[in-house]
Amino acid sequence: MSTATDAPPERSMTDAAPRRGRRIAAWVSIGLALLVIGGIGGAMSAAYQWAQRDALDPDSAGPAGTRAIAEILRDHGVEVRVERDRASAAEALGTGRATLVLPDAPALSDDALAELADAATDVVLVEPRARTLDLLLPGSAPAGVAPDEAIDPGCEVEDALRAGAVAPGAVYAGDDGCYPASDGFGLVVGSVDGGRVAAIDARPLFTNEHLAENGNAALAVNLMGRHPLVVWYVPSPADTDLADTNPSLGDLTPPWVSAVIVLLLIAGIAAGVWRGRRFGPLVAERLPVTVRASETTEGRARLYARAGDPLHAADRLRIGALRRIAALLGLAPNDAAPEVADAAAGRTGLDRRAVRGILIDDIPRSDADLVALTTRLRDLEDAVRTAVRPERSPR
Template sequence: MGAASTASEDTRPRRGRRVAAWIAIALALLIVGGIGAAISAANQWAERGALDPGSAGPAGTRALAEILRDHGIEVVTVRDRTAATDALAQGPATLVMPDAPALSDDAIRALAEGAADVVLLEPRARTLDLFLPGTQPSGVAAGRAVQPGCAMADAERSGAIAPGALYSASGSSAVTACYESDGAHGLVTGPHHGDGRVTAIDTRVLFTNEHLAEDGNAALAVNLMGRHPLVVWYVPGVGDTDLADANRSLGELTPPWVSPVIVLLLIAGVAAGIWRGRRFGPLVAERLPVTVRASETTEGRARLYARSGDALHAADQLRIGALGRLARLLGLGPGASAPEIADAAAGRTGLDAGAVRGILIDDIPRSDADLVALSARLRHLEDAVRTAVRPERTTR
């Protein structure tokens, strides 16, 4: 009975520790998952505000919209194709449209049909092929400001800019290309509905709130978008798609925080497996073949010092021990230096500070007799400090 009860009592704490460990792991995973979800949500909202005229963030374009309004141009922000078509039907207008991968070719053409001018923001190859045949993306600029170098009046009045994405227009003679860099151009424009035009430009490094005040960015934006009294700024969304037969991936169907949380769970699982797999057992006392008493070790080291005739080294060992004991007697911390201990001992005992420093630090023994004398002086100093600190124990 006694052995069984003892065994059961030993297993209970182990089970409790295991349960507590797994609870701690679960709480850590929940905390890390929450942090990952918050970061993912923050990134998602930051991405939503990109090129949005209602966003005041670094990647938004609210500053440009306000500048256009200051020039007497009405800016209408629409988030679906029906509203965009209705706004364009009010009169001559400029359609500002970011790349819309969720729309079909027919939907993009129908949307631009009612616009006098079209400004394409960060267009991809498909959008360029629809509006500017023969034009295609051609890398990224080096980040330095370049002059227009073309016959486009709006670009010449704006001055130099530092373009981002570049486009090549070698396959079409109707396209005007400006801001040449590394054999390609940062702006391309072509005809649209008679006197109208279509312009493609990388807006993220030019017209966003963060970069609008640089070089001639603001002037170029106003010149491109302000040719008509109305600007219809279309902000595409996934819900406005007309691709009914699109096959969406699992990553698109799940919230954006799911993928980082899965990765974090995998990392936490691997870490838990390594932790449990490398668990050490209880400490086991090892039986030594020989046990050497401390007194024998001390005597052996003393004989070595005596044989080598190194009185100074032996004196240092005696002083180190005496300084440690004196520091504890005087209530000094482990970080106290030898001069501090010597001064404290002299102050407590009333002895001459120079003499105490000579005993603990300065005096150098030249022979065995000097070493024996130093040992006696150290012992007398310790006795004096002990008497001064604890006089009642010494009297008894």
């Protein structure tokens, strides 16, 4: 008795260890998956941010950066100062004659752009848009894209003539320009208050990957190196003077909202771990009523009798008999009724037509015929069983 009572606890303890190990392994796998997904997301975000910073950045050695032209200018004795806020750029421009290299700056207002350009002797717009062109080079505007081929200067500007042919990207409409293509010029030059403003698409010309092509490097040095100082302004969304910008969701919510959201997420995860339940084995539920098979059979028989349809009842009896006879003869469950009838006649030696009449053809017209058919079905099934499994004679 003691052995029988001690066996179940031992089995439960041995079964609990693998289940606990699988549960721990599942949580470890979930944690590793979250770490991998977070790492991939962080890497993609960092790559995107680096790609945004890389474009036309004089401190970037990537393909889209412009560090190469900045170093070439320094080798020619030109001081290059990279400024990332407007106040520092204006302060550097106030030290003497200088060239301002100005990419497109959508975060600055028209007044801020004009004030920054007025502090410089020369301005080189390296990626101008329509607003910047209209503000600093009145009468000029974007005019499409040049074909992908080198174009001669076709103008009297000395800087372009010394550089030679280049393959400009975007072209601009204007009164005076070089590298004519389509309906504009790859380089537009204008004189302003003893200085000069030049507009050019720097991405296909002055970036690190394209600087060595055609006369790109010479043109960049000629445009930017006219004065001993180059102030290269790198704009950013944070360096803005626009007061009516649309606030973000973070600006509209109090500072404590982000911390509360993070805390709620952590609390939700902790609650899920604490109260979570895995699906266990199926539990047999005791039904309030148990119906015996004989009662179900009798109830169905009463329904058939009340309906007065002996043929339907005969079909149900024949289906059951055919299934059992087919199993006795080793036939497939889906074999047709004529095949089962022929096999039964062949095994028992009975008349084939008589067996088919019992299993298929005879139609009962009354309850008496149904009772007679039931008896004949039972006798046929017994004959098949006897032929398949003959009783051994007693010793």
